Amino acid sequence: MLSPDILFAAVLNGLMTGAIYALVALGLTLIYGVLHIINFAHGALLTAAMFAAFFAHRLLGLDPYVAAVFIAPLFFLFGYGLQRFIIGPAAHGDDRNILLVTLGLAVIIENALLYAFRADTRTINLPYAFDVVEVGSAFVALPRIVAFIAVFAVALGLWLIMRWSDTGKAIRAVAKEKLGAELAGIEVAHVYAVTFGLGTACVAIAACLLIPSYYVNPHAGNAFVLIAFTIVVLGGMGSVAGALIGGLFVGVVESLSGYYLGESLGQISIFVMFILVLLFRPRGLFGERA
């Protein structure tokens, strides 16, 4: 059973899937790192973005990779608006409220999608969806390789923004010391909204990378978000590197356990890991001590 060829292929598959997980987790961890809230609407936003990518292809004939260029800024604005005009004002400065507001948003978005598009599972067929690239002894589907590279490009871009741009500096300042940042003249509500927008844009890009090889229905995003939560906990709340490495790691674990335990049981190990991390290393691999 343990032939190195098969093992190599399974690990490679896991890395490819893991990259997408990492991107979803990246958005989640960014929002957590700055706003200190768990965004429960993350999955619903992913689903919404998948529908956007689906209809961009179905109605406008846009390739999902091209559509990402439009959908990401659109979802940035959407996320910005959500935080600036709904989540922020509704929270009245109480973190518990934010939690409930995002949960409420998730329910609203999901059911709106369900109402508009029904429970049907939809897929798009792209001519290159089943093209393969030979990597050593394994064959990897082209969309997965594209996704893998794109995720690293997005992570790098995000890192550059956070490290060098004024906005990035402001975001980091707010994350570290909210009151101090406010005293220094940074508009906290704006920074919060920008962060939420960036997190939502990450999810939108993930959706465009997913749609060539995945399907969309009004609950499609949930599967990813549960895993993304695990990754955020594993990598450390608020850590970008943690999300990236955690994502790849979870992808490989899922692939290997799917291979050895069967498709029906494949995800068990992810959640076992989740519980173990919470028990023995609650701050995660790269998380700062609380």
Place this chain on the structure above:
Amino acid sequence: MPRQFLPVSRRQLLQSTALGAAATVASALSAPAVLRAQAAPVKIGVLHPVSGALSYSGQQGRIGATMAIDEINSAGGLKALGGAKIEPMLGDAQSTPEGGNAEVEKMNAASVAAIVGGYASSICLSASQTAARYDLPYIVDVGVVDSIVSRGLKNTFRFGPGFGVIAKTALDNLVILNDQAGKPAKTVVIVHEDSAFGSGLAKLLNTQLPERGFQILEAIPHPTPTRDFNNVVLKIRAQNPDLVIPANYYDEYVLLARTMQQQRVRPKGIYSVLGGAASSYKFVKEFPNAAQYIMDCNHWFDPKNPKALALKKKIEEKNEFYTYEVYMNYSCMLLLADAIERAAGTDRAKIIAALGDSTFAGHAMPYGPTRFVDGQNQGAAPVNTQVLNNDIQVIFPASFASAKPVFPMPRA
């Protein structure tokens, strides 16, 4: 109690009820005249999973059933009921047994005469059970699990074949196929979906394949829906079997075949038993390379029956695919209409009795005249097909085979 609270006196009440009764009698007396002019339509429940994971098959089934209804209606409706039209009540089981149950409740409340459909075994099992509570006749269109007809439900009839018959036919023909080719195949991997249909079939194959000299290397279950078959295909590659036997629904079947093609896993044969897509014109048209040489033992229309061929032409003219869901549902609806004609009404017990003595032969399947024993049509049998040169050919039974099987698969 003061009188003003009862403004209607006893006498007035008696008068008015007597008048009411007279009116009712009068209208009942005039009813036959009304009926002759315009017979009340007969409602029939058409239940399919038209949304969710099985939506493609469900929609195909609905096309077949409604097509039969349209034909009956345009040919003058149900003759024995004064030309009454059939009014379909379309239901969506949403690809779950609970969804199916909810629709049966609704249909019963709307007083349908009978229900046709269900498609998936798990939906048929629960929907027919719910219908049984109301003595509501239920014709299973496809659902192959044998417990559907072995529960002693008087209302449930299955027109098509069940697992037992299908697996036996499939295995008999597999042995013939393998013997004819000089026994190249010895080892098997089964890939099956994990609900009633797939696991039931896998269990059956697990006991019967070894008895016929095949070794099962592994049985790989997967849920419906599954959107990534890389792991499954890796397992197949690791086992390197002579034969792969898939038993799953349409979407998963297509994905599995395409992933096998993508990963260049080519066993000596892909021999499906009730493969969701293996004998589907849609699959062959959309992915001819992945479909080439795939064999299947599945429901298939009678290629010598003019009715089946006329339907095929009609469906293709509508730019739809002539899949088994279409002609199975078409046939079931005709079967039901025939029973309602003989029952001469919509009394549920009479329809059930009429279905029980049915000898209906005007369907599109190679089953001969219908004969139900405990709700199972005795003549129902599957057919073996193979995808050859972008078309689907019948390879067994010999009586109407249109091509010789190509086995083992030529190396590309």
